[in-house]
Amino acid sequence: MFLYLNQESVTCRIIRGEWVSGAFVAVEVSHNHPSAFSHLVFFGPQSPEGGTFDCAESSNPCGTRLSESLASQAKQYYITFFAERRNAARNLPAMMTPITSGKAGTIHIRPAVNSDLLRLIALDEEVTGLAKRDYWKETFARYRTRRRLSQFFLVAEHRGRIEGFIIGEVRAWEFGEPPCGWIFAVQVRSKTRLKGVGTQLFSALCDAFRRAGVEKVRTMLARDNHLVLSFFRSQGMMAGPFIELETTLA
Amino acid sequence: MKLQKASSFALYAVLELAGNSTSQLSGTEIADKYGISAHHLAKVLRDLGRAGIVDAVRGVGGGYRLAVNAKRLTLLDVIQVFEPIGPQSASKDDPELATEAGCALRMVLDELDDHALATFQSITISTMLKLMARRPWADSQRFAKPPRKFASRR
Numbered sequence: 001m002f003l004y005l006n007q008e009s010v011t012c013r014i015i016r017g018e019w020v021s022g023a024f025v026a027v028e029v030s031h032n033h034p035s036a037f038s039h040l041v042f043f044g045p046q047s048p049e050g051g052t053f054d055c056a057e058s059s060n061p062c063g064t065r066l067s068e069s070l071a072s073q074a075k076q077y078y079i080t081f082f083a084e085r086r087n088a089a090r091n092l093p094a095m096m097t098p099i100t101s102g103k104a105g106t107i108h109i110r111p112a113v114n115s116d117l118l119r120l121i122a123l124d125e126e127v128t129g130l131a132k133r134d135y136w137k138e139t140f141a142r143y144r145t146r147r148r149l150s151q152f153f154l155v156a157e158h159r160g161r162i163e164g165f166i167i168g169e170v171r172a173w174e175f176g177e178p179p180c181g182w183i184f185a186v187q188v189r190s191k192t193r194l195k196g197v198g199t200q201l202f203s204a205l206c207d208a209f210r211r212a213g214v215e216k217v218r219t220m221l222a223r224d225n226h227l228v229l230s231f232f233r234s235q236g237m238m239a240g241p242f243i244e245l246e247t248t249l250a
Numbered sequence: 251m252k253l254q255k256a257s258s259f260a261l262y263a264v265l266e267l268a269g270n271s272t273s274q275l276s277g278t279e280i281a282d283k284y285g286i287s288a289h290h291l292a293k294v295l296r297d298l299g300r301a302g303i304v305d306a307v308r309g310v311g312g313g314y315r316l317a318v319n320a321k322r323l324t325l326l327d328v329i330q331v332f333e334p335i336g337p338q339s340a341s342k343d344d345p346e347l348a349t350e351a352g353c354a355l356r357m358v359l360d361e362l363d364d365h366a367l368a369t370f371q372s373i374t375i376s377t378m379l380k381l382m383a384r385r386p387w388a389d390s391q392r393f394a395k396p397p398r399k400f401a402s403r404r
Contacts (some may be wrong), residue, residue, distance in 0.1 A: 229371075233377050
């Protein structure tokens with residue numbers, strides 16, 4: 001997806017790509033005259049949503065130096081681009097409007113942001129008894145920086161405290177199936193359960209899936225995970241057309 | 251898959267009681283709605299009472315009411331009062347396990363039983379009431395007859 005913004009004599013556009021270490025988003029910036037060289041300015045993994053730019057690198061095939069002016073224009077364009085996307089996402093009522101639950105008070109369902117990571121790690125450790133810091137750092141990085149329109153990491157917040165979260169994404173043509181939403185994780189703090197928080201998270205994620213254009217949501221879980229199995233059943237989910245098979249590798 | 255009659259009758263009764271939580275229902279009323287033997291249902295309701303799932307309300311206008319939280323009571327809780335669900339352990343002397351075909355078939359049947367157990371264990375009576383309200387079978391050819399309405403008790 002490319003956007004062009006002319007600021008004075010400068011043209012900027014967003015470049016998205018993939019390399020071994022993951023996806024990147026960069027700004028290609030150049031002065032508007034025929035002999036001008038363009039620069040590709042990369043911004044660090046820190047999200048521009050309220051975060052800081054930890055690094056900015058530029059590459060240019062001729063090795064010319066990126067001027068401060070161009071760097072500034074590129075950075076401003078980058079901030080503007082993502083701010084507009086973020087504001088557009090905030091206008092989606094199902095995800096950003098505070099939802100009042102009679103039992104749990106006002107629960108605010110919103111996309112996870114950088115500053116949530118440590119609290120999410122703590123919540124997961126409190127519920128599961130297992131500290132999975134590396135797993136959550138990796139998951140957070142994956143869901144926070146790539147393919148925002150099809151990946152969703154939502155948290156339920158009450159009075160500044162995260163009470164639960166849900167993670168899902170749209171997967172297409174895997175196992176021969178057309179695009180559908182998949183829920184990969186859901187968790188609610190033990191003391192906050194049975195107050196509708198999980199239902200609100202599930203509902204918000206399904207709304208996000210609908211906006212993404214899919215009509216089906218699926219999940220998979222262990223047969224003996226009675227609690228979560230009962231939760232998904234209570235949300236109207238029934239057994240789907242798949243059977244999970246496995247064997248032990250000798 | 252088919253359940254034993256007693257299990258089905260028990261589930262009908264429990265669902266009716268859960269759906270009419272503000273009043274009690276008699277066994278006759280439930281039997282009439284489902285076209286089942288009132289005598290057989292009475293025995294089922296007695297067993298449900300012994301299991302602590304329903305309470306009998308005596309006296310004029312008496313009947314039965316649900317004794318437990320419908321959000322906690324699962325289909326398995328009700329069915330297991332009348333029949334075993336899930337893989338049944340075979341004794342070592344079972345001739346079925348003396349052959350390779352018998353052991354392989356037992357593995358496959360255990361797989362089905364595991365699924366049945368997980369399914370019944372994961373669906374509460376409250377979830378069943380939501381399913382009944384949604385009526386996803388309405389467009390299915392498999393369920394041709396419309397469900398009968400239950401007359402409200404005054």
